[in-house]
Structures are given as structure tokens and as C-alpha cells.
Amino acid sequence: MLAFLRRLAGHLVRGVVMIWVVTTFTFVLVRLMPGDPVQTQYEKLLAQGVSAEQARAQVQVTYGFVPHGSWISQYGDYLWKLLHFDLGKSVSAQGVSVTTEVLGAAKWTIGLVLAGTLLSFVIGVVLGVIAAMKREGHVGSILSLIGSLLHGIPQYVMALVLVTFLTVKLKLFSTGPVNGLIDPGFNGPYLASIISHAVLPAAAFALSSFGGYLLTMKSSVVSVLGDDFILASELRGIKPSIIFRYVARNALLPLFTVLALSLGFMIGGAVFIEHAFNYPGMGAMLIDSIGNRDYSEMSGAFLLITGAVILANIAADLLYSAIDPRVRHGGAT
Amino acid sequence: MSTTVDLPVSGPAVVPARRTGFWRNLWKVLKRKPSRMVGAAIVAVFVLTGIVGPWLYPDNLPRDSDQILAGPSASHLLGTDFEGTDVLALLITGTRYVLVAAAFAALITVLIGTAFGLYAGYRRGAPDSVLMRITDFVLTIPGFPLLLVLSTVWKFSSALQMGLVLGLTGWGGLARSVRSATLSLRERGFVEAARGLGMPTRHIVTRELLPNIAPYVAMNLLIGVTTFIYSQVGLFYLGVLPFTSNNWGVMIQLAVTNGVTQTGAGLGYLMAPLVSILLLTLGVVLLVDALDEVFNPRLRED
Numbered sequence: 001m002l003a004f005l006r007r008l009a010g011h012l013v014r015g016v017v018m019i020w021v022v023t024t025f026t027f028v029l030v031r032l033m034p035g036d037p038v039q040t041q042y043e044k045l046l047a048q049g050v051s052a053e054q055a056r057a058q059v060q061v062t063y064g065f066v067p068h069g070s071w072i073s074q075y076g077d078y079l080w081k082l083l084h085f086d087l088g089k090s091v092s093a094q095g096v097s098v099t100t101e102v103l104g105a106a107k108w109t110i111g112l113v114l115a116g117t118l119l120s121f122v123i124g125v126v127l128g129v130i131a132a133m134k135r136e137g138h139v140g141s142i143l144s145l146i147g148s149l150l151h152g153i154p155q156y157v158m159a160l161v162l163v164t165f166l167t168v169k170l171k172l173f174s175t176g177p178v179n180g181l182i183d184p185g186f187n188g189p190y191l192a193s194i195i196s197h198a199v200l201p202a203a204a205f206a207l208s209s210f211g212g213y214l215l216t217m218k219s220s221v222v223s224v225l226g227d228d229f230i231l232a233s234e235l236r237g238i239k240p241s242i243i244f245r246y247v248a249r250n251a252l253l254p255l256f257t258v259l260a261l262s263l264g265f266m267i268g269g270a271v272f273i274e275h276a277f278n279y280p281g282m283g284a285m286l287i288d289s290i291g292n293r294d295y296s297e298m299s300g301a302f303l304l305i306t307g308a309v310i311l312a313n314i315a316a317d318l319l320y321s322a323i324d325p326r327v328r329h330g331g332a333t
Numbered sequence: 334m335s336t337t338v339d340l341p342v343s344g345p346a347v348v349p350a351r352r353t354g355f356w357r358n359l360w361k362v363l364k365r366k367p368s369r370m371v372g373a374a375i376v377a378v379f380v381l382t383g384i385v386g387p388w389l390y391p392d393n394l395p396r397d398s399d400q401i402l403a404g405p406s407a408s409h410l411l412g413t414d415f416e417g418t419d420v421l422a423l424l425i426t427g428t429r430y431v432l433v434a435a436a437f438a439a440l441i442t443v444l445i446g447t448a449f450g451l452y453a454g455y456r457r458g459a460p461d462s463v464l465m466r467i468t469d470f471v472l473t474i475p476g477f478p479l480l481l482v483l484s485t486v487w488k489f490s491s492a493l494q495m496g497l498v499l500g501l502t503g504w505g506g507l508a509r510s511v512r513s514a515t516l517s518l519r520e521r522g523f524v525e526a527a528r529g530l531g532m533p534t535r536h537i538v539t540r541e542l543l544p545n546i547a548p549y550v551a552m553n554l555l556i557g558v559t560t561f562i563y564s565q566v567g568l569f570y571l572g573v574l575p576f577t578s579n580n581w582g583v584m585i586q587l588a589v590t591n592g593v594t595q596t597g598a599g600l601g602y603l604m605a606p607l608v609s610i611l612l613l614t615l616g617v618v619l620l621v622d623a624l625d626e627v628f629n630p631r632l633r634e635d
Contacts, residue, residue: 018473032486145368145618152614154563156570157607160585164593164603271477275571286478287571290485298482305478313473 007321011314022306026299027078031071033295087303088296098300102282106304109274109281112198113266116205121259123206124213129248131214132221144218151211158208159276162200201277205270209262216258220251256323257316264312267305355627362626372619379613383432386425394418394426412601414587423584424605430580434495435561439554441500442507447550449504450511451538455519465512472505477564484573491577495568499561507553514546548628552621559617566610581606 045055060077081088087098124147131143224230224247233243271283278284282301289297363369396416406412412420453464479502483489489498518524519542527537568574569582572590576583588603 014469018470021470022474026482029482029486148618149611149615152559152618153611154567156567156585157610160589160603160607164600265475271481271571272567283478286481287573290481290573293485295485298485302478302482305475306473309473309475 004318004321008314008318011317015310015314018310019303019307022303023079023082023299024075026302027075030295030299031074087300098297101297102285102300102304105280105282105285105301108279109267109270109283112201112205112274112279112281113263113270115198115202116209117259117263117266119202119206120210121213121255124210125217125252125255127210128214128217129221129251131218132225132251135218135222143214147211147214147218149211150208151215153208153211154272155204155208155270156272156276159201159204159273162204162207163276166200197277197279201273201279204273204277205266209266212262213255213258217251217255220254221247224250253320253323257320260312260316260319262312264309264315267308267312358627359623362623365626366623368619369623372616372623375612375616376620379428379609379616380432382425382428384429386428390422390426394422412599414584414591414599414602420584420602420605423579424581424609427578427580427584427606428609430492430578431562431565431582433492434499434565435558437493437496438499438503438561439558441497442504442557443550443554445500446504446507446553447511447543447546449508451515451542451546453508454512454515455534455538455542457516461512464508468505468508468512471502472509474502476502477567480564480568481571481573484568488575490574495565496561499564503557503561503564507550507557510549510553511546514549515542518542518545548624552624552628555617555621555624559614562610562613566606581609 042055042059045058046052050058085099087102089097127143127147131140131147134140134143227250230243230247233246267282270281271286273279274281274284275287282305286298286301286305289295289301363373396418414420414423449464449468453461453468480498483498483502487494487498489495524537524541527541532541566580566582566585569576569580570585570589572586576586584606585603588599591599591602593599593603
């Protein structure tokens with residue numbers, strides 16, 4: 001237990017340091033922008049006849065720091081606001097705080113990523129076991145090839161192909177924002193609308209990522225099948241179904257780490273799918289904010305995406321040490 | 334998802350004795366499965382296109398204003414784009430950018446990844462933990478969102494700059510694998526013998542360790558090239574970089590903004606770069622399979 005807490009504390013410290021580095025990075029980046037957006041907004045407000053005092057207050061609200069004063073004091077202001085989860089105000093959606101916007105988008109991304117990842121995990125594991133069992137024949141080699149190919153195909157290729165053929169040619173699904181005319185909430189039409197919008201992105205997700213699970217599962221099953229205890233249980237005449245359970249339990253171990261890691265990465269990696277399907281998640285928000293030169297929103301979205309990856313890394317490590325005693329007792333690092 | 338090749342922790346790491354040995358082995362391994370031949374051929378065709386492609390066409394591609402977003406025909410094998418330019422010509426002239434950027438990125442990845450990994454794995458101790466902290470950091474920051482954010486400040490749209498930025502953000506995985514390979518190699522007899530004979534560190538690293546690590550680096554490199562291609566094409570597809578030259582990503586972006594995904598007109602324009610990416614991926618996957626066997630003689634079936 002103590003070791004677990006020590007591990008957790010170490011991870012948390014490293015995570016916080018990393019988030020600090022990322023925030024510093026985006027802070028410096030926004031200051032390095034061509035035609036300094038902070039200064040630009042300030043001057044635009046002055047030109048509109050706003051008094052210097054008010055303009056400064058407005059800019060401070062947007063970016064979390066004042067355009068005048070040294071970088072150090074601006075940086076201090078920025079970090080102080082950040083500690084209070086204040087990421088500034090969005091420029092494109094006037095007056096809405098970035099925190100609200102980013103969290104609103106995060107909800108959509110998390111739903112998509114969870115659905116897509118679970119789907120691809122299940123498909124990948126099942127096909128991976130089959131590929132391992134039949135590795136000598138054609139089925140196995142075809143499955144492996146499909147796995148490597150799909151694993152290699154970038155998500156935007158999958159997304160664009162699906163969009164073009166299913167929504168345009170066959171008109172099966174709708175893209176675009178969820179219908180605003182339907183009352184949001186837990187009611188039939190609204191849920192149906194969400195589902196019809198999310199099916200295709202989730203499918204694109206699953207199709208483009210199950211290959212990785214397939215390959216990992218296959219090599220994992222193959223290595224477990226070669227273990228002595230499997231041979232021993234075969235010799236002792238244990239039923240194949242029970243042997244299968246032995247194999248599955250041991251072979252799944254490495255998969256869970258991959259699962260936790262990819263949950264984090266997918267939150268950042270959903271950029272393409274969200275963009276292609278016009279899905280209102282964080283990745284789409286990141287791209288839109290760059291297009292609109294809305295840098296406080298951009299910093300917020302990037303921070304949240306990075307945070308998700310860091311959290312997933314911590315979760316993966318803890319999960320692995322929880323389910324595999326060999327790691328817990330310091331066997332491997 | 335990691336893009337590195339798993340390293341066998343132990344096992345006979347056989348150094349190809351002479352260069353000719355490597356090429357002869359490669360040929361033998363390629364001949365064993367027709368699929369590998371196909372893979373090698375695909376990669377070769379793309380590389381050739383990248384080299385000679387732009388010389389086959391005039392700098393300003395001719396436009397056929399009667400044929401806008403046309404389907405495939407005898408004069409335009411893959412159809413035309415929204416200005417009436419031949420899609421095949423765009424595809425062929427755009428290949429060089431894509432491959433140059435990916436190759437340059439791969440070169441930078443190899444330089445940084447190998448240097449960091451070798452140094453960290455061989456020295457161990459404090460340099461190792463510092464370098465691995467940096468590597469962890471590079472690995473954790475989600476690469477593609479980082480590229481998007483960077484694109485706001487630095488318009489890396491020339492092929493070499495694109496390669497530079499991709500390489501600088503993408504060396505983490507390679508550094509990790511090289512380090513773990515070095516850690517296991519340095520305990521092996523021949524390295525210990527070299528140390529015992531009082532060979533200088535430079536000799537041990539360049540003559541004993543590097544030749545044994547090179548095969549893994551080469552394979553990681555080949556897989557890395559495909560991921561670099563996805564990232565750069567993706568950046569152009571999302572439209573965050575200015576279009577200074579013609580390449581596959583620009584084609585996809587322009588096809589999407591000109592409504593190909595909505596109307597379905599000019600499907601060839603959208604599909605040509607997408608299918609090229611798929612083909613190149615297929616080629617690389619098949620070729621890596623062959624290289625795997627060349628470098629790991631235990632996998633050989635005979």
C-alpha cells in the first residue's frame with residue numbers, strides 16, 4: 001500500500017510539473033505570435049474609443065494577463081488565474097469563459113472516445129485471439145495483414161472515406177451539429193439525434209484503431225501459448241475451454257496498459273475524426289480556435305488534451321501495477 | 334499507439350558482415366514471399382516518383398477549364414480538380430514534397446533518437462535519468478495537437494522545415510528503444526571484452542554498439558516515415574498551414590473545401606491522395622516484414 005502511495009505521489013508530482021511546462025509553453029507561444037494578439041486586441045479596443053483603463057481590463061479578462069507590464073508579472077497573473085481554473089474568456093464566442101467552452105467540448109469527445117475505444121478493444125481482442133490460434137493458416141496471416149494495415153491507416157483517411165460513401169453517396173447518416181430544435185435532455189428524439197451523429201465517428205474510430213489491439217493481442221496470445229504451464233495443463237488433460245481461460249487472462253494483461261494509454265492519446269487524436277464529421281469535440285475546438293485566432297481558447301483546449309494524456313499515463317501505470325503483481329513488487333520497471 | 338518496433342531483449346544480434354551480405358539476404362528474403370516483392374515494388378515506385386516526378390511536368394500545370402472536377406477519362410486518368418488540373422499530374426508532382434519532408438524528419442529522428450538512446454543506455458546513472466525524463470516528456474505531449482499549436486507561430490510549410498519540426502517532436506519512441514537495446518547490449522560478452530581490452534568509449538559506441546543497433550533503427554525509421562507522412566498530410570488537410578506548394582495534403586484539403594465530400598463530384602481528386610497513402614502504407618508494412626527477417630535470422634523458415 002505504501003509503495004502504491006509513493007508511486008502515485010511520484011506520478012502526481014511529475015504530472016503537475018508537466019502541466020506547468022505546457023502552460024508555460026503556451027504562454028510564451030501566445031506572446032511570440034506574429035502581430036501579438038494580446039496587443040492587437042488592446043489596440044483595437046483603443047481604436048474603438050474605449051478608454052485605456054477599460055481596454056486593459058477587457059484584455060485581462062480575455063487572456064488572463066495585462067498587455068503592459070513585464071512578462072514576469074503577466075506570467076504570474078496567468079498562472080494565478082490558472083490555479084483557479086480560469087482560462088480566460090473566449091474571443092470568438094463573446095463573453096463565454098474558456099473553461100465552460102472546453103469542458104462542454106470535452107463531454108462530447110469523451111463520449112466518442114469511450115465508445116470508439118471500447119468497440120475497437122473488443123473487436124481487436126476477439127480477432128487477435130483468432131489470429132493467434134490460426135496463425136499457421138491463411139486466416140491468421142490475412143488477419144495480421146488487415147491489422148497492420150488498419151493500424152497504419154491515418155484516421156482522416158478512414159473518416160473521409162466513410163463520410164464520402166456513407167453520408168453523401170448512401171445518405172445513411174447525418175453530419176453536422178446535433179439538431180438544435182430538439183430539446184436537449186434525456187428524451188428520445190434528442191438521444192436518437194446524438195446517436196445518429198455519433199455512430200459514424202465512433203465507427204471510424206473503431207475501424208482505424210482496432211488493428212493495434214489485434215496485433216498486440218495476437219503476439220501476446222502467441223507468447224502465452226508457448227509458456228510451459230500451458231503445455232503442462234495440456235499434458236494433464238485439462239479441458240481446452242479452461243486452458244483458453246488461462247491463456248486469455250494472461251494474454252490480456254499488456255492490453256490493458258495499451259487501452260489506458262490510448263484513451264488519453266485518442267482524446268488528442270480525435271482531431272481528425274471530429275473535424276471530418278463536424279463533431280463538436282475538443283479536437284474540432286482546437287482547430288477552430290486556431291482558425292479564428294482565438295488563442296485563449298486554443299491554450300485551454302491544448303492544456304486539457306495534454307492533461308488527459310498525462311492522466312491516462314498515470315492510470316495505465318497504476319492499473320498495470322494493480323493487476324500484475326510482478327510490477328508491483330518492483331520486478332520490472 | 335506506439336510506432337516503434339519491439340526489440341528482442343536478448344538473442345543473437347548478428348551484424349551483417351559486409352554490405353553485399355545485407356543486399357543478398359534482402360533479395361533472398363524478398364523472393365520468399367510474393368507479397369514482399371509487391372511491397373518493395375510499391376515503395377520503389379513511390380521513391381522514383383518522388384525523385385523524377387516534378388521533372389515530368391511543367392512548373393505550372395496546364396488547366397483544362399472545360400473539365401472541372403471531372404471524373405476519370407482517357408485524357409485525365411484520375412479526373413481533374415476544381416480548376417481543371419489533371420489529378421494524376423498533381424499527385425505525381427506532389428509526391429516529392431511528401432517524401433522529402435518525411436525523409437528529413439526520419440533523418441532528424443534517427444540522429445537525436447540514436448544519440449540520446451546510446452548515450453543514456455551506455456552511461457546510465459544521472460545522464461540516463463535526465464535524458465529519459467526529457468524523452469518521457471516528448472512522448473507524453475500529444476504530438477499532433479502540439480504541431481497544430483506550433484503552426485500558429487511557425488508556418489513550417491516548406492518541405493525541409495516540415496521535416497525539421499516533425500523530427501524534433503517525434504524522436505521519443507526511438508530514443509527509448511535504442512536505450513533499452515543498449516542497456517542489454519552493454520552487458521554482453523563482446524562489449525565487456527572491448528572494455529576489458531581498454532578500448533576507448535568512442536570505439537565501443539561506434540564500432541561495437543552502433544552496428545548492432547542499426548537494424549532496429551532502420552526498421553523504426555521505415556515505420557516512422559509513414560507516421561511522418563500522415564502527420565504532414567494531416568496538417569495540410571486541416572488547413573492550418575499556408576499552401577506554398579502542391580502536395581497530397583493540400584489536395585485533400587482543397588477537395589474537401591470544394592465540396593467533394595458533400596456532392597461526390599470529382600471523387601478522384603479526393604481519393605487519389607488517400608489511396609496513395611494507403612498504398613504506401615501497404616508497401617512499407619510488407620517491406621518491414623522482409624527486413625524483420627533479414628535482421629532476425631531466427632525468424633527464417635529454412
